[in-house]
Amino acid sequence: MSGAKEVSSLEAPVEAWLRALQTRQVSAHTLAAYRRDIVKIQRFLAESGCTDWAELDRDRLTRFISPLLGTNALLPASVQRLLSSLRSLYDWLNAQGLVSHNPARTFSIKRPPRELPHVMESDLINALLDAPAPEETEAARRWKRDRAVMELLYSSGLRVSELSHVRFEDYDASGGLVTVLGKGRKTRVVPVGRKAREAIADWLPVRAHYARPDSERWLFLNTRGDRLGERSIQRALEEQALRAGIPQHLHPHLLRHCFASHLLESSQDLRAVQELLGHASISTTQIYTHLDFGHLSRVYDQAHPRARKQ
Structure with a gap:
């Protein structure tokens, strides 16, 4: 055969x-x-x-x-x-009528416990984003780009693939919004914070320096005038974390985790965080509720009849 x-x-x-x-x-x-x-x-x-x-x-x-x-x-x-x-x-x-059963439909394996996402303290993030620019000219240009990238990742909770594919027309500076194409080719519009808007405005003159006549309208470019790819963003973040003396391994998804955790800690609005992250299921977002045990304890102490202090 x-x-x-x-x-x-x-x-x-x-x-x-x-x-x-x-x-x-x-x-x-x-x-x-x-x-x-x-x-x-x-x-x-x-x-x-x-x-x-x-x-x-x-x-x-x-x-x-x-x-x-x-x-x-x-x-x-x-x-x-x-x-x-x-x-x-x-x-x-x-x-299509080619089979009459689905052997995988009821087949399951034991799911391993889901790891809690790692997050950085807000003080560390501030140290990273507020680090002084390098003195060398080309390094200073890259810093302006990388700071804008990091500010946008942290400000809006974008996936690295979403940020890499943001075009000029997707970014509304006056309205403070960015439109991204997420998983499942679903479009969502998310706010862009003041610090991120300032960093992007600071980057745009440098972008003009990198752009070629045939460069596409990507918001973030590499030094050759091409779209800043996902692996390049990863390397840029590692370089900037090292320069700022950050002791934690920095990667794009960590800033997304920080966005979700810090926002949920402040707002306690799980549904809003789900929408901002572009999660199809709220169960995916719920993992961030396990990160702030202190807040949960305070809510319990204040709300439960048998927990209130006399």
């Missing part, structure tokens, strides 16, 4: 499913992740002599998943994502 033929007969429905997702404007990043996940199980089925997705049942799925967890070949979170990809594929196969 030809392995190439087996893979091909399994591959055709997958390609059709991915094309269908593409018409629904699923992001290229998500499509690539789906493809990587499904290719793993596609190979397993081919090696097992299967030529049709209808042959995958719960027993075969268990034989595929168990070694991944037992040998730590994949983290539990990665296995969960793989199962999610498989559920999506089988929902589509079902709708």
Whole structure:
């Protein structure tokens, strides 16, 4: 039996499913992740002599998943994502009449406890963002850009991919708003604080220095006049944290965590923080409620009849 033929007969429905997702404007990043996940199980089925997705049942799925967890070949979170990809594929196969079951629908693994996000104290963030500019000319230019990037990440809770793709027309300086394209290609509009607006205004003359005639209208550019990519933002933050003497590893998502935690601590408005972060589910946002035990204790002491001091 030809392995190439087996893979091909399994591959055709997958390609059709991915094309269908593409018409629904699923992001290229998500499509690539789906493809990587499904290719793993596609190979397993081919090696097992299967030529049709209808042959995958719960027993075969268990034989595929168990070694991944037992040998730590994949983290539990990665296995969960793989199962999610498989559920999506089988929902589509079902709708097309190609299968009559979904082996991944009731298949579950024990979820590991979710780690609390790390946050920086506001004093450390102030030390980072209020650090003096370098004296050397080019370093000072990069500092103006990097400070604007950090201020916007912390001010508006953006994901690094969202910030990297902000264009001029997405930023409303007078209204103090920025429009971003988030996960699931969902657009949201979030406020931009005063300090971030000032830092962006300080960066724009430098941006004009970096821009080329053919540069696109990205808000943040690298020194060659191209869009400032996500990895470049990561390196820039590491450099600025080192220069400011920050003892904590600084990465873009940490500033998003700080935005959420500090805002929730001050406002106690979980639903508003969910909207600002662009979380589809409030359960994702609720993790930040575990970070301020002091506030919860004070609320309990003040509100519970048996906790009030006489």
